[in-house]
Amino acid sequence: MRAQSQQQQKAAGAALSAKRGDSDPDDLQGASQNMYENMTEAELEEMASVPRKELPKQSH
Secondary structure (H helix, E strand, O other): OOOOOHHHHHHHHHHHHHHOOOOOHHHOOHHHHHHHHHOOHHHHHHHHOOOHHHOOOOOO
């Protein structure tokens, strides 16, 4: 699944960092926490890998 906005891509990156153990999962909030709990590392990697300049700032 591709990220639909820069916000979604950023949240996926934060969740991926926590999933890999690079950051503390307790620091996650909102969408990134939900992604951490409900998505696999592979799904998060795919979503976070979309280049930001290809995405709008916010999804509508």
